[in-house]
Amino acid sequence: MHTQFAPEWLALREDADAAARAEDLLEPLRSHLIPPLVVRDLGCGTGAMGRWLAPRLPGEQRWLLTDRDPALLAQAAGSLPVPAVAILRDLTDLTAADLAGASLVTASALLDLLTADEVDALAAACVAAGCPALLTLTVVGRVELEPADPLDANLTAAFNAHQRRTVTGRRLLGPDAADVAAAAFDRRGAVVHRRSSPWRLGPDRRELTARWLRGWVDAAEEQEPGLAVDAYLHRRLAACEAGELRATIHHEDLLALPG
Numbered sequence: 001m002h003t004q005f006a007p008e009w010l011a012l013r014e015d016a017d018a019a020a021r022a023e024d025l026l027e028p029l030r031s032h033l034i035p036p037l038v039v040r041d042l043g044c045g046t047g048a049m050g051r052w053l054a055p056r057l058p059g060e061q062r063w064l065l066t067d068r069d070p071a072l073l074a075q076a077a078g079s080l081p082v083p084a085v086a087i088l089r090d091l092t093d094l095t096a097a098d099l100a101g102a103s104l105v106t107a108s109a110l111l112d113l114l115t116a117d118e119v120d121a122l123a124a125a126c127v128a129a130g131c132p133a134l135l136t137l138t139v140v141g142r143v144e145l146e147p148a149d150p151l152d153a154n155l156t157a158a159f160n161a162h163q164r165r166t167v168t169g170r171r172l173l174g175p176d177a178a179d180v181a182a183a184a185f186d187r188r189g190a191v192v193h194r195r196s197s198p199w200r201l202g203p204d205r206r207e208l209t210a211r212w213l214r215g216w217v218d219a220a221e222e223q224e225p226g227l228a229v230d231a232y233l234h235r236r237l238a239a240c241e242a243g244e245l246r247a248t249i250h251h252e253d254l255l256a257l258p259g
């Protein structure tokens with residue numbers, strides 16, 4: 001399994017995800033929801049989105065969890081505080097018919113892994129089905145590290161290029177995903193709300209900071225093999241261990257409501 005989707009990584013980041021999500025988007029969302037609710041969670045992973053969101057939504061709920069990893073699906077379905085059904089399938093070809101009857105479509109850390117066509121199709125399906133979409137923690141390509149280092153900008157650029165790479169014929173959106181999604185919903189008449197949802201990592205989350213840092217540097221080096229990253233990573237990890245490193249990794253949350 002790719003490290004990005006490994007259960008231990010998803011567990012390690014869950015608290016930071018919960019702290020980052022833009023909870024103020026739930027107020028306009030709730031006004032569009034009439035219980036009992038059917039919530040479609042796309043790319044559900046271990047169910048972290050459901051564990052965070054279900055207690056914050058009104059009334060009786062049933063969650064339909066969609067992922068292509070059966071082990072993650074099984075873990076997610078057994079961990080939600082509300083009834084949940086596991087659906088094993090690729091979510092990139094969902095249609096309005098698939099979403100019929102859904103009260104809400106939601107996803108976390110998903111959009112940047114999709115292509116422009118896939119995001120456009122998801123927006124089209126949600127709008128045609130008449131259901132709101134709450135899409136959280138999309139990377140936007142901005143990282144702030146304290147203290148700063150001369151190599152920070154080069155690594156950020158290389159990482160962002162890696163996020164936009166082509167994989168098996170699919171050109172991923174990476175940090176362009178939030179803008180593409182907002183435009184796709186907007187031109188179909190949805191009312192789009194956007195909020196910043198940054199991870200703020202420091203001494204209280206050293207293990208997560210170190211794991212994120214290694215992954216960030218590895219992806220940048222894969223994209224730009226000429227980068228001299230060994231010394232950089234060594235001093236950054238040392239600062240992390242000493243409690244001297246702080247990182248702000250910017251994301252965006254998007255809520256699209258029927259127009």
